[in-house]
Amino acid sequence: MSILMNYSDQRFIEISQVIFEEQFRRDPKLEEEMDERRKKLMYDDVIYNISFLLTSIHFKDSKIFEGYARWIYDLLCNLMKDIDRDRIMEHMVDHYNIMAEILSSSSGDMLSHDEINLAVEYLGIAVEVTKKAVTDVQLSETFMNGDYYEIRRAYLNAILKSQTREAYKIIDNAKESGLSILDIYEQILTKAMYEIGLLWHKNVITVDREHYATSVTQTVMSSFYNELFDKPRVNRVLVSCAVGSELHEMGIRMISDVFEFNGWDTYYLGAALPKKALLDAIKEHNPDLIALSVTMPPYLSTCEDIVKSIKEAFPNLKIAVGGQAFKNTDALWKKWSVDFYSESSDDLIAWANEKIKK
Numbered sequence: 001m002s003i004l005m006n007y008s009d010q011r012f013i014e015i016s017q018v019i020f021e022e023q024f025r026r027d028p029k030l031e032e033e034m035d036e037r038r039k040k041l042m043y044d045d046v047i048y049n050i051s052f053l054l055t056s057i058h059f060k061d062s063k064i065f066e067g068y069a070r071w072i073y074d075l076l077c078n079l080m081k082d083i084d085r086d087r088i089m090e091h092m093v094d095h096y097n098i099m100a101e102i103l104s105s106s107s108g109d110m111l112s113h114d115e116i117n118l119a120v121e122y123l124g125i126a127v128e129v130t131k132k133a134v135t136d137v138q139l140s141e142t143f144m145n146g147d148y149y150e151i152r153r154a155y156l157n158a159i160l161k162s163q164t165r166e167a168y169k170i171i172d173n174a175k176e177s178g179l180s181i182l183d184i185y186e187q188i189l190t191k192a193m194y195e196i197g198l199l200w201h202k203n204v205i206t207v208d209r210e211h212y213a214t215s216v217t218q219t220v221m222s223s224f225y226n227e228l229f230d231k232p233r234v235n236r237v238l239v240s241c242a243v244g245s246e247l248h249e250m251g252i253r254m255i256s257d258v259f260e261f262n263g264w265d266t267y268y269l270g271a272a273l274p275k276k277a278l279l280d281a282i283k284e285h286n287p288d289l290i291a292l293s294v295t296m297p298p299y300l301s302t303c304e305d306i307v308k309s310i311k312e313a314f315p316n317l318k319i320a321v322g323g324q325a326f327k328n329t330d331a332l333w334k335k336w337s338v339d340f341y342s343e344s345s346d347d348l349i350a351w352a353n354e355k356i357k358k
């Protein structure tokens, strides 16, 4: 005997209530995430979910519930932008698992044995579809084009799914398969971070996911340290920093690492360094090259000022500038007395190794 679509059937209401309450019991974090309005909507959703499942079972057509699971996941991601996609996946997977347990154990008088089996099967499909949907996001052309797409995609997927160990493993495997530090930095990590930025900008991921991506990527970068400092020295010195109150410092740290890997002695001074401290550091380390990085356009004028001061105090010191702030300018660096600009670390190291010799 089926209760298909009979919303007023008391058994239907009772089972929805039990599923709803069980989910809150098992996952106390839900109380913080769901205000009263959301709780009400969530309860309504339990009823919809059961009715779609029962329809699917009635027609013995798994596609009905599978399509619904994908649809409801996208809907919830759009409605609850403050909760990350990965967490919403957890909500739904828990929900489907609880539904399967409760329908199997307590719906004997509502569903036949065969119907219960179908319910469990279709809910299993919904779990898989929902897990897959976490990484099913629209990616930019830049991310999809170019070498090592598969590795970059796997790395991004691991970050979107909170799989920290997997992310490290992907980079370890890439290293083992012979990818250079330059390729890993430029083709995997930089492109993945740019994509994370775009997904945040489009409101597809939350800001905490962006912060998590940053911390995973910084840890990945530090895993290169043993190799970096092992390289034969070439007796050349780089001083580098991010300019102004710039907090974006991963790019310039990459530059510094790449130089260290090429045998240069590097002094990476981080971000938010006062001009006087930078000039003192130049005096102390006597570099062959200084690399300045700007991501946020408001710090371009700070960079211009620093470039002028460095050239006044150290006229022969070579200066390179870079970072995303320059990308949307009309070749601004050409108006300054800098020696080199490029969009990436590989061009800079190639230029420096060729032009700066001792």
Ligand code: B12
Pocket (backbone or CB within 6 Å): 185, 186, 189, 190, 193, 194, 195, 196, 197, 198, 201, 210, 211, 214, 245, 246, 247, 248, 249, 250, 251, 252, 254, 255, 291, 292, 293, 294, 295, 296, 297, 320, 321, 322, 323, 324, 340, 341, 342, 343, 344, 345, 348
């Ligand atoms: C992680 C991140 C942060 C982190 C930074 C943490 C850290 N420790 O670095 C935190 C959370 C602090 C942050 C804060 C903010 N961020 Co942010 N952030 C990012 C994100 C996602 C990644 C940055 C990154 O590491 N990229 C990877 C590195 C490797 O790339 P890169 O820096 O470009 O470096 C490469 C090249 O440019 C080049 N290069 C770099 N420097 C140099 C120097 C030389 C000499 C040369 C030759 C080459 C070179 O080589 C590198 C390798 O190719 C970007 C997205 C993006 N597109 O990058 C947004 C992004 C840069 N952030 C953005 C914004 C808006 C902000 C905030 C204003 C947000 C806010 N409302 O608070 C603040 C501003 C803070 C500040 N005062 O600086 C926007 C900037 C938009 C714009 N139009 O400028 C971006 C683009 C996100 C977006 N899509 O909208 N952010």
